[in-house]
Amino acid sequence: MRVGKLSVAVDGPAGSGKSTIAKILAKKYHLTYVDTGAMYRAVALKMLRNDISADDTERIQQMLDKTKVKVLFDQIYLDDEEVSALIRTPQVTNFVSIISQNPEIRKYMTNTQKEIGKTENVIMDGRDIGSVILPHADLKVYLTASPEVRAKRRFEEMQEKEGENLSLTLEDILETIQKRDFQDKTRKEAPLTVADEAVIIDSSGLTIQEVVENISVLLDKILDAKG
Numbered sequence: 001m002r003v004g005k006l007s008v009a010v011d012g013p014a015g016s017g018k019s020t021i022a023k024i025l026a027k028k029y030h031l032t033y034v035d036t037g038a039m040y041r042a043v044a045l046k047m048l049r050n051d052i053s054a055d056d057t058e059r060i061q062q063m064l065d066k067t068k069v070k071v072l073f074d075q076i077y078l079d080d081e082e083v084s085a086l087i088r089t090p091q092v093t094n095f096v097s098i099i100s101q102n103p104e105i106r107k108y109m110t111n112t113q114k115e116i117g118k119t120e121n122v123i124m125d126g127r128d129i130g131s132v133i134l135p136h137a138d139l140k141v142y143l144t145a146s147p148e149v150r151a152k153r154r155f156e157e158m159q160e161k162e163g164e165n166l167s168l169t170l171e172d173i174l175e176t177i178q179k180r181d182f183q184d185k186t187r188k189e190a191p192l193t194v195a196d197e198a199v200i201i202d203s204s205g206l207t208i209q210e211v212v213e214n215i216s217v218l219l220d221k222i223l224d225a226k227g
């Protein structure tokens with residue numbers, strides 16, 4: 001289906017299915033998919049590589065001045081290097097929710113992401129999309145699920161990727177998810193919150209297809225209204 005100008009914001013906690021659902025919807029409605037979490041992860045990776053701590057404002061600013069993060073569907077580039085797999089390690093996962101609290105990093109991301117939103121038909125997923133990045137989005141979805149369900153999904157995802165090599169247990173992943181939920185919801189800058197007008201979808205008991213269908217009904221209505 002071809003669409004006119006359309007922007008969709010998908011926010012929610014880790015493991016709620018945001019990126020899986022957003023990718024399917026992007027293909028269905030011909031939207032540019034922007035995984036904003038991956039952008040934060042790329043910066044976290046660069047900081048780990050260069051041993052930059054989360055409170056070293058001066059080095060962070062110097063680094064940001066020389067940093068280029070690009071997302072092309074599910075491929076992420078950091079200064080022209082493809083880092084799509086490298087940004088998914090437990091080390092980066094543990095560090096990213098700490099560095100995403102930094103105001104300089106948020107400002108850099110906000111500017112970059114708002115710019116993409118201005119020029120393209122987008123579906124963006126993250127934590128502050130409906131509240132900060134696309135406050136006038138045509139549709140805002142807050143996708144959630146119970147922490148246990150989210151941990152189980154992440155565990156199965158990692159088992160599939162790493163098989164026997166997976167050293168993390170389901171309990172480890174649940175603990176990480178709860179810690180990140182807390183950090184993301186309680187931080188000062190752009191915390192994870194249900195944006196005004198957002199439609200809340202609890203995916204705990206729903207399949208991916210069911211979530212996609214629910215959101216498609218909403219999007220079709222919006223597109224009909226736009227004519």
Ligand code: CDP
Pocket residue numbers: 013014015016036037038040041096097098100125126127128129180184
């Ligand atoms: O995929 P997952 O849900 O594990 O996380 P992600 O979307 O890759 O985001 C990683 C982290 O980046 C989050 O836990 C947030 O701390 C931060 N983030 C953010 O602060 N704002 C966004 N718009 C997206 C991510």
